[in-house]
Amino acid sequence: VVVVVCLFVGCCCCCCCVSFFSSFLLSSSSTFLSVPALFFRGRREGGRRRKGGRTMSSTSSPPICLFTHPRCPYAQRVWIALEMSNLTFTSQIVNLYGSSGFTKANLKEIEKRGGLSPKGYVPVIVIDQEVVRESSVCIERIAKISSEVEGATSLLPKNSEFAEKMIDFCNSLPCSSSSPELTSFLNLLEESLNENEFLAGDTFSSADACILPFLQRVESEWEGEGRKYKQLRKYMNNAHNLEGFKKTVVDDWWWW
Ligand SMILES: N[C@@H](CCC(=O)N[C@@H](CS)C(=O)NCC(=O)O)C(=O)O
Structure with a gap:
């Protein structure tokens, strides 16, 4: 008699548990499904896979303009970095020692607008609204951008x-x-x-x-x-x- 009663009570408990958990799963199925869904959506849209398996963000390239002079080795550094990274950019040659075309005074205006004290030296790069100068600093910025932009070649x-x-x-x-x-x-x-x-x-x-x-x-x-x-x-x-x-x-x- 004791065994039969125990079996009967046990069965009732199991049924209750099963029905309780199945109703909980059904009522909150959207929550359970949405976690992996969000996870995969983030991975698919927000990141791309590198060869080594590390995920990196894939942003689009910001507009980049290089203020340069083709004879200057410091400006050439930045030009090489932009070319080798495959980033899209425009360039403006600065007439450093003359008064025609885009002059030193024009470059100083750009520097002032970017909140820098005007020097009028090349290279200067404008990335979106940000004005950057000193060739090695420019290169560092380009290398970082090149590692983040989809389709660019990383220079890191x-x-x-x-x-x-x-x-x-x-x-x-x-x-x-x-x-x-x-x-x-x-x-x-x-x-x-x-x-x-x-x-x-x-x-x-x-x-x-x-x-x-x-x-x-x-x-x-x-x-x-x-x-x-x-x-x-x-x-x-x-x-x-x-x-x-x-x-x-x-x-x-x-x-x-
Ligand atoms: N330290 C600077 C040097 C840049 C520099 O010397 N640029 C020269 C041309 S190669 C310049 O703009 N000179 C302007 C002037 O002499 O007035 C850098 O690395 O960017």
């Missing part, structure tokens, strides 16, 4: 610490086609190129964009150097075949 360096060190070193080089500082700079690059195809890793990065205009200005100095700078020579040969660099090389350039 694999070895960011080395890239930063090399860019700082390049920025502090004395203005001369031969100096002890330049020699140690070139030796460091040569060493890095023994390991990597590009200056700061196995892909073209902000470091290449920053340093190429300077290498281009001194590479003819290596002609009589015998077997020296073997990797650098190879690197420069490859660089001269890159469309994004080729476009920026002019016959008549300024030193830095």
Whole structure:
């Protein structure tokens, strides 16, 4: 009798539980379904997958305008970065030392509008409403944008610490086609190129964009150097075949 009563009570409890949970599931099914639905919607619309599996946001490119002069190595840095990143941009040549066309005074107006004290030096980039100057700062901004925009080629360096060190070193080089500082700079690059195809890793990065205009200005100095700078020579040969660099090389350039 006890066994029968227990079985009867147990069955009643199970039925109650099943009916309670099934009614709860039905009444709140939209909540249960909406969590994964939201999760997948966010992933599909807000992100794209990188090769390595990391998700990155895919924004559209902001309007970018480069204020430049084709002979300036600092402006060339930014031009190379924009070309190599495949970002869409417009450019305006600044007549730095004359009074016709778009002049230094016009550039200063742009800087003032962006809240900067006017200097009238190129390069300057305007990203949406934001005015940015100093070539290495511009390059850093472009590299970040290139890593976020759908369809752009990321210029973020694999070895960011080395890239930063090399860019700082390049920025502090004395203005001369031969100096002890330049020699140690070139030796460091040569060493890095023994390991990597590009200056700061196995892909073209902000470091290449920053340093190429300077290498281009001194590479003819290596002609009589015998077997020296073997990797650098190879690197420069490859660089001269890159469309994004080729476009920026002019016959008549300024030193830095
Ligand atoms: N440190 C600056 C240097 C820029 C610079 O020196 N630009 C030169 C042309 S290559 C310039 O605009 N000079 C204007 C002038 O001399 O009045 C950068 O990296 O952007």
